[in-house]
Amino acid sequence: MALPMSRSEYDVACLTVRLGAIAQNYRLLRDRAAGAVTAGVVKADGYGLGAGEATRTLLAQGCDTFFVARLEEGIALRPVAPKARIFVLDGPRAASAPAFVAHDLVPILNSQEQIEVWRRAARGHDAAVHIDTGLSRLGLPPSELSVLAAEARQGNHGFNLVLVMSHLACAEDPASPMNAEQLSRFRTALAQLPPAPASLASSGGILLGRDYIFDLVRPGIALFGGNPQTATPNLFAVAARLTGRVLQVRRVDKGDTVGYGATFRVERPTTLVTVALGYADGLMRALGNKGTGAIAGQKAPIVGRMSMDLVTLDATDIPPASVMPGAEIEFLGDTVRLEDVAAAANTAAYEILTLLGRRVRRVYEARS
Amino acid sequence: MALPMSRSEYDVACLTVRLGAIAQNYRLLRDRAAGAVTAGVVKADGYGLGAGEATRTLLAQGCDTFFVARLEEGIALRPVAPKARIFVLDGPRAASAPAFVAHDLVPILNSQEQIEVWRRAARGHDAAVHIDTGLSRLGLPPSELSVLAAEARQGNHGFNLVLVMSHLACAEDPASPMNAEQLSRFRTALAQLPPAPASLASSGGILLGRDYIFDLVRPGIALFGGNPQTATPNLFAVAARLTGRVLQVRRVDKGDTVGYGATFRVERPTTLVTVALGYADGLMRALGNKGTGAIAGQKAPIVGRMSMDLVTLDATDIPPASVMPGAEIEFLGDTVRLEDVAAAANTAAYEILTLLGRRVRRVYEARS
Numbered sequence: 001m002a003l004p005m006s007r008s009e010y011d012v013a014c015l016t017v018r019l020g021a022i023a024q025n026y027r028l029l030r031d032r033a034a035g036a037v038t039a040g041v042v043k044a045d046g047y048g049l050g051a052g053e054a055t056r057t058l059l060a061q062g063c064d065t066f067f068v069a070r071l072e073e074g075i076a077l078r079p080v081a082p083k084a085r086i087f088v089l090d091g092p093r094a095a096s097a098p099a100f101v102a103h104d105l106v107p108i109l110n111s112q113e114q115i116e117v118w119r120r121a122a123r124g125h126d127a128a129v130h131i132d133t134g135l136s137r138l139g140l141p142p143s144e145l146s147v148l149a150a151e152a153r154q155g156n157h158g159f160n161l162v163l164v165m166s167h168l169a170c171a172e173d174p175a176s177p178m179n180a181e182q183l184s185r186f187r188t189a190l191a192q193l194p195p196a197p198a199s200l201a202s203s204g205g206i207l208l209g210r211d212y213i214f215d216l217v218r219p220g221i222a223l224f225g226g227n228p229q230t231a232t233p234n235l236f237a238v239a240a241r242l243t244g245r246v247l248q249v250r251r252v253d254k255g256d257t258v259g260y261g262a263t264f265r266v267e268r269p270t271t272l273v274t275v276a277l278g279y280a281d282g283l284m285r286a287l288g289n290k291g292t293g294a295i296a297g298q299k300a301p302i303v304g305r306m307s308m309d310l311v312t313l314d315a316t317d318i319p320p321a322s323v324m325p326g327a328e329i330e331f332l333g334d335t336v337r338l339e340d341v342a343a344a345a346n347t348a349a350y351e352i353l354t355l356l357g358r359r360v361r362r363v364y365e366a367r368s
Numbered sequence: 369m370a371l372p373m374s375r376s377e378y379d380v381a382c383l384t385v386r387l388g389a390i391a392q393n394y395r396l397l398r399d400r401a402a403g404a405v406t407a408g409v410v411k412a413d414g415y416g417l418g419a420g421e422a423t424r425t426l427l428a429q430g431c432d433t434f435f436v437a438r439l440e441e442g443i444a445l446r447p448v449a450p451k452a453r454i455f456v457l458d459g460p461r462a463a464s465a466p467a468f469v470a471h472d473l474v475p476i477l478n479s480q481e482q483i484e485v486w487r488r489a490a491r492g493h494d495a496a497v498h499i500d501t502g503l504s505r506l507g508l509p510p511s512e513l514s515v516l517a518a519e520a521r522q523g524n525h526g527f528n529l530v531l532v533m534s535h536l537a538c539a540e541d542p543a544s545p546m547n548a549e550q551l552s553r554f555r556t557a558l559a560q561l562p563p564a565p566a567s568l569a570s571s572g573g574i575l576l577g578r579d580y581i582f583d584l585v586r587p588g589i590a591l592f593g594g595n596p597q598t599a600t601p602n603l604f605a606v607a608a609r610l611t612g613r614v615l616q617v618r619r620v621d622k623g624d625t626v627g628y629g630a631t632f633r634v635e636r637p638t639t640l641v642t643v644a645l646g647y648a649d650g651l652m653r654a655l656g657n658k659g660t661g662a663i664a665g666q667k668a669p670i671v672g673r674m675s676m677d678l679v680t681l682d683a684t685d686i687p688p689a690s691v692m693p694g695a696e697i698e699f700l701g702d703t704v705r706l707e708d709v710a711a712a713a714n715t716a717a718y719e720i721l722t723l724l725g726r727r728v729r730r731v732y733e734a735r736s
Contacts (some may be wrong), residue, residue, distance in 0.1 A: 007560055011439065012458065012605070040629065043648075043727075045726070045727070048648070069646075069648075069676070069678075070380065070644070070677070072379060072727075073727075084544060090615060090644055093694060110615065110616050111615075111616045113694070114616075130619075134625065135626075136625065136626040136634075136680065137642050137675065139644050155705075169625070169627065169629065170629060170630060171629070171632050174627075178625075237440065247480075247506060248479045248482075250509065253679075256502075257502065257537065259504065260537055260538070261537065261541075262502070262537050262546055271502060274460055274505050274506055276438070278437075279722060280411075280437075284719075286714075293394075304504070307505065308409060308411070308412050309438070309458075310505055312504065312505055324463070325481055326461060330545075341390065345653075347653050349643075350676055351647045351653040351676075353650040354726075355647075355723060358722075359440075359441075
């Protein structure tokens with residue numbers, strides 16, 4: 001178990017979460033999806049930024065529907081949003097179904113087996129059904145829909161169907177033919193089932209346009225400032241800023257090496273700064289020799305491998321007045337953008353955000 | 369702030385920490401370093417496995433000296449090990465020095481500036497000095513040692529020097545000439561300073577042999593089952609086992625695609641299992657199409673991209689009796705080894721461990 005950490009002025013690393021940006025991003029998504037319900041996806045601790053604060057922020061914007069992945073996340077969220085509708089993407093198991101009922105959580109039924117579990121444990125209760133239209137991850141394959149459809153026609157599918165959903169595999173890429181293919185399969189599935197609210201779009205799907213909106217949209221990454229379509233400019237406001245502090249400034253000479261494995265060799269007299277942030281804080285190890293920090297708004301490259309607790313940057317080209325022990329360095333925020341960090345680490349913004357926050361003090365800013 | 373999660377039978381993912389393995393690994397390291405003090409490095413929440421439990425385990429083995437990275441980690445550890453010596457690698461800042469004294473923490477002084485801070489704030493108190501012998505990360509460069517040496521000869525360096533340490537850059541590779549070079553530089557530095565206990569070796573350094581042991585060794589990764597020299601067999605017992613549960617079993621046909629971006633195309637009728645573990649749980653996204661899970665001791669490849677909360681495996685070659693919803697899948701442990709996970713994710717075991725544990729229930733096993 002992690003020891004309780006004191007959160008004090010001694011902390012050297014800080015994750016500032018702009019709740020105003022989350023609210024602004026929600027409004028933008030809601031405008032794009034006008035006419036549909038815009039839910040908030042706050043799984044994985046609100047994409048790493050804090051599920052409780054994100055949920056309260058969205059509630060204040062009028063959001064009344066939330067999605068989480070795990071049952072435990074739903075149970076934890078219930079006291080934060082006592083009247084909201086909370087969907088749980090994992091769906092129920094026999095052992096967990098009573099907890100769904102007890103905490104008034106709506107399961108996503110992903111398989112015939114989960115449908116049976118829910119019928120037995122919670123007959124007549126609300127549930128959503130997930131149709132797999134091509135992601136091959138969770139959901140009923142269209143071939144299994146006929147059973148459910150027949151039961152529904154006879155009025156005995158055994159639960160109150162409040163949502164039919166599917167999930168896009170390639171919404172990040174508007175040019176992918178997979179999008180239209182999944183849309184077509186989803187429409188075919190809906191036509192088989194009794195009338196119920198439908199949901200296909202997450203953040204990327206909302207940007208695909210009107211055809212993908214249906215009755216309810218489920219944005220996640222865009223709420224938190226991530227760009228759901230990385231080939232086009234990011235429409236969403238920066239919601240997370242990660243900073244560390246310089247522990248030490250060093251001058252090294254040509255020929256010296258930096259970090260584990262001596263992977264970086266200094267080619268000129270160089271000012272190095274070592275900062276108290278490492279991959280144990282969520283700054284991915286893949287950023288070694290590839291990532292960037294910003295001192296007083298000016299970028300400096302990460303040199304050498306990342307350490308668990310430390311990272312070293314070449315600050316030679318930064319004005320010396322800004323380069324001193326205690327100086328703040330941004331690793332994610334307005335200068336070092338989330339999408340650039342993800343690209344440098346050869347991953348997606350989603351992973352960068354969800355790994356944040358270990359051992360890092362979080363500060364929540366309410367202003368827009 | 370993360371919502372408090374209920375830790376219950378509903379949890380689908382579990383990290384089992386074998387405290388007996390940590391104890392066994394400690395004894396092996398202590399034997400290798402016979403004659404020296406074998407400290408325990410429990411920074412980054414005990415390499416992700418739990419600093420409190422790891423520390424209690426090491427205390428029971430007679431370990432009385434611990435290292436952490438951050439001041440907050442030291443403050444949190446103090447009540448767990450009230451009588452132990454706790455070194456803090458980050459060293460003090462002017463604002464934080466009084467907290468070192470208040471919690472009886474021994475700072476590592478990494479720079480002339482930190483030495484001055486400590487002299488002013490805690491004159492006469494214990495401190496360690498860190499000499500940089502080639503990692504170019506933290507520590508006094510040898511060129512700055514003369515000042516400290518002269519002051520020490522005059523008996524007025526202003527603190528009680530309890531340890532002189534340095535850190536190896538290439539201990540992972542016994543063939544690297546950097547090791548002997550750093551050893552030589554460390555000996556030269558020690559000769560300049562007043563007699564004090566010396567420490568150069570972490571886990572990898574201990575395996576480099578007697579010359580690198582000095583008076584105190586500081587193993588971290590090996591305590592937790594990581595192999596500090598990846599080119600040779602791992603001597604250390606598995607201390608962490610990560611498991612998830614199957615949410616859904618699906619049969620898909622040739623030509624179907626799996627996951628985001630449709631990066632995996634099925635080439636035969638295939639049994640897919642989708643498991644409730646994702647990169648938000650610390651199973652790195654880089655494992656998509658590269659990593660492995662094990663069902664009933666048999667390996668199955670991860671297919672498609674990793675999702676935030678889910679991962680999909682090809683279980684076609686696993687006996688069907690083992691492939692069912694609720695089945696346990698190992699992603700790290702005795703079958704899927706830490707070093708193999710790190711290799712598949714193109715990173716180091718250190719990062720795999722320190723990213724573990726978000727949203728994952730931890731179970732501590734005491735037996736050896």
